[in-house]
Amino acid sequence: MKTQINFVGVSGSLRKGSFNTMLLNAAMQLLPEDVTMEITSIADIPNYNADLDIPSASQRPAPAQRFRDALAKAQALVIVSPEYNYSIPGGLKNAIDWASRGQDSPLLHKPVAIMGATPGMWGTIRMQMAFYGVFLFLDMKPVLKPEVLVAKAAEKFDEHGNLKDQMAKDLIKQKLQNLKNLVLQLQPSEPLK
Ligand SMILES: Cc1cc2nc3c(=O)[nH]c(=O)nc-3n(C[C@H](O)[C@H](O)[C@H](O)COP(=O)(O)O)c2cc1C
Secondary structure, three states: OOOOEEEEEEEOOOOOOOHHHHHHHHHHOOOOOOEEEEEEOOOOOOOOOHHHOOOOHHHOOHHHHHHHHHHHHOOEEEEEOOOEOOEOOHHHHHHHHHOOOOOOOOOOOOEEEEEEEOOOOOOOHHHHHHHHHHHHHOOOEEOOOOOEEEOOHHHOEOOOOOEOOHHHHHHHHHHHHHHHHHHHHHOOOOOOO
């Protein structure tokens, strides 16, 4: 029997012409068989405030709760983000913080894949490295390989925002396949009869 798997995707950039949002859209076209992906936005999430979180989760701002709910519905997370000042963009880190607390955190133990695009040369590697500490603290399961770092992004997308670089497409496809495989591996096996 085929298992349907749901990913949730988030872009760390809010700007209209974002290369990272283009990359996330490209990933939508490269999903493995029997995998869907819902894209969720972090645009309206206010600054983290612990007074409105655990143990007062009923007071969570609606956009933060919606973000948590979108993560909870998915079996794996796909993060596509720029690097800001050698690290994770503040808005994205803030969203992750809202989703990170409590026993019911939708991030705990979640398989995750991270990718990034930059007009520069170093392809978001420092942002990706900064995320690995977050993944470690939350017992998340990152798919490390292949690394997807789209450098010189202005040359890699056409005027409609479509990814035209075949090597990048192959790497994204493989990464998403590896994420699917990890989800399947981590699924509880059938009880022995
Ligand atoms: C606040 C800020 C900080 C940035 N810091 C870095 C950086 O540390 N390293 C880097 O390669 N590019 C940096 N950039 C350039 C981004 O890589 C570039 O703006 C990129 O296009 C942003 O991604 P987007 O196209 O998805 O919006 C920074 C841009 C901004 C706005």
